[in-house]
Amino acid sequence: MTKLVVNGICEGVYIVPIEGDSIESSPVVxxxxxxxxxxxxxxxxxxxxSGSRTPFYPRGTVIRNSRQVSLVSTxxxxxxxxxxxxxxxxxxxxxxxxxxxxxxxxxxxPPGTRFFFPQGAVLLAQGENNPCRLAGDAVQSHFPDDxxxxxxxxxxxxxxxxxxxxVEHPGIVRPGEAVRLxxxxxxxxxxx
Amino acid sequence: MTKLVVNGICEGVYIVPIEGDSIESSPVVxxxxxxxxxxxxxxxxxxxxSGSRTPFYPRGTVIRNSRQVSLVSTxxxxxxxxxxxxxxxxxxxxxxxxxxxxxxxxxxxPPGTRFFFPQGAVLLAQGENNPCRLAGDAVQSHFPDDxxxxxxxxxxxxxxxxxxxxVEHPGIVRPGEAVRLxxxxxxxxxxx
Numbered sequence: 387m388t389k390l391v392v393n394g395i396c397e398g399v400y401i402v403p404i405e406g407d408s409i410e411s412s413p414v415v416x417x418x419x420x421x422x423x424x425x426x427x428x429x430x431x432x433x434x435x436s437g438s439r440t441p442f443y444p445r446g447t448v449i450r451n452s453r454q455v456s457l458v459s460t461x462x463x464x465x466x467x468x469x470x471x472x473x474x475x476x477x478x479x480x481x482x483x484x485x486x487x488x489x490x491x492x493x494x495x496p497p498g499t500r501f502f503f504p505q506g507a508v509l510l511a512q513g514e515n516n517p518c519r520l521a522g523d524a525v526q527s528h529f530p531d532d533x534x535x536x537x538x539x540x541x542x543x544x545x546x547x548x549x550x551x552x553v554e555h556p557g558i559v560r561p562g563e564a565v566r567l568x569x570x571x572x573x574x575x576x577x578x
Numbered sequence: 579m580t581k582l583v584v585n586g587i588c589e590g591v592y593i594v595p596i597e598g599d600s601i602e603s604s605p606v607v608x609x610x611x612x613x614x615x616x617x618x619x620x621x622x623x624x625x626x627x628s629g630s631r632t633p634f635y636p637r638g639t640v641i642r643n644s645r646q647v648s649l650v651s652t653x654x655x656x657x658x659x660x661x662x663x664x665x666x667x668x669x670x671x672x673x674x675x676x677x678x679x680x681x682x683x684x685x686x687x688p689p690g691t692r693f694f695f696p697q698g699a700v701l702l703a704q705g706e707n708n709p710c711r712l713a714g715d716a717v718q719s720h721f722p723d724d725x726x727x728x729x730x731x732x733x734x735x736x737x738x739x740x741x742x743x744x745v746e747h748p749g750i751v752r753p754g755e756a757v758r759l760x761x762x763x764x765x766x767x768x769x770x
């Protein structure tokens with residue numbers, strides 16, 4: 387079932403504090419991953435409350451959490467930054483948990499792909515993370531004089547804002563470690 | 579993000595008893611779906627113990643359960659039955675929880691597809707269910723004189739044995755109900 391193996395590097399590990407309103411994350415020297423997500427991270431949990439990403443549920447409905455972990459790519463953040471006229475785009479501004487380098491077209495990695503980390507943690511990709519206004523506004527807050535940066539970010543980050551994932555197996559993750567991706571076979575589904 | 583909406587019918591609901599060795603399921607007039615799977619079903623749970631489907635973990639390791647629910651298709655079971663020379667193939671023999679009709683190429687439905695049932699239950703497709711020897715042997719046990727039926731089943735059922743899914747939202751599921759599939763956009767990932 388594995389179609390492709392691709393190797394990358396985990397360039398950074400970040401945690402979103404449980405308390406507070408900001409979507410931003412902060413770098414850590416080591417992340418402890420349980421089956422619910424990163425320990426101490428706001429997005430950890432087997433369940434979450436539905437919001438704008440799942441508009442077919444009443445807001446606040448308890449549903450399965452398919453967004454335990456947020457991953458972004460060094461190369462895609464550079465492309466977005468260049469596109470919107472910034473010297474750089476920090477993974478923290480987007481609330482990312484992991485910054486990964488070396489994977490071509492990172493955001494296109496299909497659901498079901500496994501990320502194997504050297505100390506046991508295994509993540510299961512759940513799909514593309516669509517850029518939202520909260521992330522755009524977080525970026526803009528670092529450049530308060532540029533009133534349209536949020537909108538430019540949202541447009542430019544489409545299909546480049548990384549992935550969300552669940553944890554299949556716990557472990558420790560550290561910056562600088564290798565990560566091996568096993569990408570399943572895909573079929574393009576068409577009706578008729 | 580939704581690419582396609584396809585409508586089908588839930589033709590049958592089945593439960594695998596928690597006690598016992600057989601992989602087979604039994605029909606019920608109503609299934610109660612929690613965030614862990616079908617209540618009273620052996621495969622329900624947020625976690626499972628790794629086995630032959632996840633050979634990169636030591637057998638018996640606690641991992642995320644991406645196989646809470648097993649779904650098969652009326653049309654694909656008919657194709658397999660014809661192929662291997664049986665008058666019919668019962669969903670129970672394969673340990674299926676749900677028999678769905680009306681969805682073309684059911685087993686190719688991509689991961690991330692949502693199955694919406696009329697009484698609130700929502701399933702999230704996790705991928706193709708690969709035919710294993712246990713299912714082949716269960717089929718053969720109904721035709722003990724046909725010594726090679728298990729192998730013929732495994733060969734014929736490839737890409738037709740249905741899907742595994744997780745529960746995103748709880749609810750009740752009954753035979754005869756409509757089911758609406760929302761299929762996400764897909765991109766074929768290629769390196770280079």
